Amino acid sequence: MKTTYLTALLIAALPALPALAQSTSDAPEVEPRPQEAEITEMADGGAAWQSEYTGTDGEELYQTLCAGCHMPDGSGAVGAGEYPALSGNPNLEFAGYATYLIVNGQQAMPSFGHFLSDAQVVAITDFIQRGLGNGYEPDGDIEGVAAVRPLDPVDQDTEEHE
Numbered sequence: 001m002k003t004t005y006l007t008a009l010l011i012a013a014l015p016a017l018p019a020l021a022q023s024t025s026d027a028p029e030v031e032p033r034p035q036e037a038e039i040t041e042m043a044d045g046g047a048a049w050q051s052e053y054t055g056t057d058g059e060e061l062y063q064t065l066c067a068g069c070h071m072p073d074g075s076g077a078v079g080a081g082e083y084p085a086l087s088g089n090p091n092l093e094f095a096g097y098a099t100y101l102i103v104n105g106q107q108a109m110p111s112f113g114h115f116l117s118d119a120q121v122v123a124i125t126d127f128i129q130r131g132l133g134n135g136y137e138p139d140g141d142i143e144g145v146a147a148v149r150p151l152d153p154v155d156q157d158t159e160e161h162e
Helices: 002-023 033-045 047-052 058-070 095-104 118-130 142-148
Strands: none
Touching: 058 118, 095 118, 095 142, 118 142
């Protein structure tokens, strides 16, 4: 009887635990590090931040935007998702494939076309075709990038929420 009573009491108290945990937290709010605050402010600034992202070095753009998933050497990764290897990838022999994916994204690959210029997309495709152990002859061009851009670009801020 005593066990039944204690079990019932415990089960009845479970729904109140999250509220209790939240209301008793005396932990001070942690201030973001200066560089985190600056990055957040730039990202929240929208178009003004985008206009400042003007690098056109393909390797630098790759290391900044792509290496986090595809790895710095292009070897790919498997973990929270599956990120294909770019090194030795026969799909990259022609720039059109990579150009389309960079601009529009696909599955777990986000689209970067909303803030990369045509020249930046060409720089990245040139780098991944020539570098990362591929040795392909770069064949990307501005016209090819413009051709894969959607006529009605998706609003990145609302796409997931509609």
